[in-house]
Amino acid sequence: MTESNVEAARRGYEAALRGDLDVIRAMLDPDVKWHGGDLSTPGACHNREQAVEYMRAARLRRGVGELVDIVGAGDRVVVIMRPLAVDGEGEEVPALVANLTTFRDGKVIEMVHYPDPRDALAAAGL
Numbered sequence: 001m002t003e004s005n006v007e008a009a010r011r012g013y014e015a016a017l018r019g020d021l022d023v024i025r026a027m028l029d030p031d032v033k034w035h036g037g038d039l040s041t042p043g044a045c046h047n048r049e050q051a052v053e054y055m056r057a058a059r060l061r062r063g064v065g066e067l068v069d070i071v072g073a074g075d076r077v078v079v080i081m082r083p084l085a086v087d088g089e090g091e092e093v094p095a096l097v098a099n100l101t102t103f104r105d106g107k108v109i110e111m112v113h114y115p116d117p118r119d120a121l122a123a124a125g126l
Contacts (some may be wrong), residue, residue: 029107073124
């Protein structure tokens with residue numbers, strides 16, 4: 001039986017917590033996109049290596065935070081997280097955030113960050 005997208009997202013999050021970027025790299029499509037809604041903004045990732053490097057730097061800067069829930073919606077999942085209470089610059093962060101992650105053929109092809117999980121759920125049609 002193949003792994004569901006929800007199970008894959010959970011496995012990826014657990015790998016991020018451990019700092020196992022090789023597992024994450026294997027999950028990402030070579031042309032994966034990761035952004036906050038606009039691929040042209042600074043910091044948007046346009047491929048696997050940019051996404052892995054972003055994760056490496058973010059983990060060093062502020063850690064990963066806590067997984068709250070993963071909600072499946074076909075080829076997409078909403079990963080809801082509770083960031084650490086304070087970011088790397090000492091500023092408070094929101095209580096919950098989310099990534100809307102899209103899979104194709106078992107690989108992540110896009111992740112869109114949402115500061116409000118309700119917006120990610122709505123974008124997934126939930």
